Amino acid sequence: MTKQDPKKARQVATQQAASRRTRTIMIVAVFAVVIIAGVAVWAAKRTPSNPSASMPAGVNSDGGVPVGTATSPVLDVYEDFQCPICKGFEDNIAPVLDQMVEAGQIKEIYHVMSFLDINLSNDSSKRAANAAGCAQDQGMFFEYHNEVFANQPATEGVGYTDDQLIQFAETVGIPDMTRFKQCVADDTFGNWVTQMEINSENSQVTGTPTLFVNGKVVDWSQASTWNGVLTAVQEAITAAQ
Amino acid sequence: MTNADRNQWISTVVRVVLAGIMLWAGLAKLLEPEQALRAVQAYRIFPPSIDDIVAVGLPIVEVAVGVLLLLGLGTRFAAWVTTGLMILFIAGVASAWIRGLSIDCGCFGGGGDVPSAGRAGRYLTEIGRDLVFMALAIWLIRFPSSRLSLDRLTGIAVEIGEDDNNPDETDESS
Numbered sequence: 001m002t003k004q005d006p007k008k009a010r011q012v013a014t015q016q017a018a019s020r021r022t023r024t025i026m027i028v029a030v031f032a033v034v035i036i037a038g039v040a041v042w043a044a045k046r047t048p049s050n051p052s053a054s055m056p057a058g059v060n061s062d063g064g065v066p067v068g069t070a071t072s073p074v075l076d077v078y079e080d081f082q083c084p085i086c087k088g089f090e091d092n093i094a095p096v097l098d099q100m101v102e103a104g105q106i107k108e109i110y111h112v113m114s115f116l117d118i119n120l121s122n123d124s125s126k127r128a129a130n131a132a133g134c135a136q137d138q139g140m141f142f143e144y145h146n147e148v149f150a151n152q153p154a155t156e157g158v159g160y161t162d163d164q165l166i167q168f169a170e171t172v173g174i175p176d177m178t179r180f181k182q183c184v185a186d187d188t189f190g191n192w193v194t195q196m197e198i199n200s201e202n203s204q205v206t207g208t209p210t211l212f213v214n215g216k217v218v219d220w221s222q223a224s225t226w227n228g229v230l231t232a233v234q235e236a237i238t239a240a241q
Numbered sequence: 242m243t244n245a246d247r248n249q250w251i252s253t254v255v256r257v258v259l260a261g262i263m264l265w266a267g268l269a270k271l272l273e274p275e276q277a278l279r280a281v282q283a284y285r286i287f288p289p290s291i292d293d294i295v296a297v298g299l300p301i302v303e304v305a306v307g308v309l310l311l312l313g314l315g316t317r318f319a320a321w322v323t324t325g326l327m328i329l330f331i332a333g334v335a336s337a338w339i340r341g342l343s344i345d346c347g348c349f350g351g352g353g354d355v356p357s358a359g360r361a362g363r364y365l366t367e368i369g370r371d372l373v374f375m376a377l378a379i380w381l382i383r384f385p386s387s388r389l390s391l392d393r394l395t396g397i398a399v400e401i402g403e404d405d406n407n408p409d410e411t412d413e414s415s
Contacts, residue, residue, distance in 0.1 A: 019396045026391065027315040031305045038271055038301035046274040114354070118341045123356040191279065194354040198282045202289050 054191045056136035063196045064109040065132075065141050068101035073240035075108045076212040078205045081128035081148050082116040084156050089209040090149040092226035093233060106237060110145065113208055114197050124159030126193050131165040133189030134180050135172075143172040214240045252316075252380070252387035259323060259377045260310035267303030269350030270296070280352020283344040284337055302326070310381075313390020320381035327375040331368050338364045 059065050064076070075097065079086040100106045112132055114125035128148055135144030147168040153159065165184055166177075174180045183189070211218040213236040220232040270277040278296040281287070287295060303326070309319040330348065337344050343357035346367045355363075386392065 015396070023315060023392065023395050026395075027309060027318065030308050030312070030314065034305040034308060035301055038267075038304060039297065041271050042274050042297045042300075045272055117357060118343065121357060123343075123358070126354065126356065191353065194279060194283065197354065198279070198285075201285065 056133040067108040070104045070107040078111045078210040080113045080116045080208045082125045083208045086209045087152045120157040122159045129193040134183035252384045263307035267300040270300035280347025283353045317385035320378045323378040327371045
């Protein structure tokens with residue numbers, strides 16, 4: 001393709017335009033085929049055959065842990081095991097709520113969050129959350145959850161060792177400790193922990209503890225004491241009943 | 242063997258290697274949609290509805306580009322798309338790092354929140370890997386014409402001025 005007469009140059013240009021068109025059509029065809037095939041594969045694979053495999057037994061489809069036999073009102077409780085105010089909530093408010101759960105007056109759904117790992121530069125929230133999942137798998141989330149908060153370190157950020165997480169399980173009497181230890185070591189419910197955190201963020205929960213009553217967030221920002229918070233919670237429950 | 246010949250064979254190898262990388266990355270995500278969605282969510286960049294689209298759209302683009310590279314069809318175009326993807330991936334990982342998240346990039350499947358131990362090393366590895374892939378793509382932008390390619394078969398690769406490997410311009414006997 002050096003010096004050519006004008007006629008031949010025109011021919012070459014026409015051929016090149018044609019081959020360029022051919023190539024564009026082929027590229028578009030490849031994209032079309034891959035998009036169709038990709039969406040088909042994605043649709044077929046999207047619903048896993050056993051969605052509960054990576055979740056503890058007995059949790060809701062969104063991963064929340066239900067407690068109590070009542071159906072309404074529903075209290076959604078968002079907590080992080082490393083959050084000091086959650087411990088305050090557990091010490092001051094939860095006993096009242098627990099009585100209402102036992103009396104069949106309310107239903108609680110626990111959402112275990114783990115965002116404090118980022119603030120505290122450790123992974124104790126995630127490991128504790130996974131351990132709580134291991135306890136739930138043996139039907140003892142509630143007892144285990146209370147035990148972890150009862151033993152929360154006084155200094156925020158100290159976190160929990162795996163040995164402590166196992167000790168808590170022994171204290172509350174988890175039936176199969178071998179399985180529990182394996183579950184903690186394997187981070188068996190790590191995906192569940194991630195999903196719980198992301199679901200919480202998607203529900204616009206940015207801090208803990210956060211409480212919803214029948215889907216409506218309880219605003220206790222005006223309360224300056226735990227008694228004030230309790231009043232706000234009780235008012236929200238009464239309003240929902 | 243001329244320099245042009247040599248570059249064409251190098252481009253062939255680069256093309257196939259990059260194709261394998263893109264196909265692997267794309268298929269790993271497409272075959273595990275739930276995991277891919279978790280990986281995208283873990284970046285905490287998009288609202289939930291957009292996460293869904295990215296989780297399926299991104300692997301489809303990766304696979305399509307992988308197929309183009311494997312066939313040697315529209316090589317320069319595919320290389321540009323790859324370069325763009327790598328810039329996005331590096332930006333995504335860097336943003337997760339800056340925001341203090343501890344996630345797995347989910348580059349080849351997997352992904353999601355992970356323990357923070359070794360976070361910096363993991364992010365550096367991921368970014369470094371993307372830079373290597375980007376370097377391969379940039380080679381193909383510079384030298385898109387290669388052997389065993391549909392571009393060559395359809396005659397586009399020997400167009401004057403289209404290609405830096407054009408024998409008319411770079412022919413030097415060696």
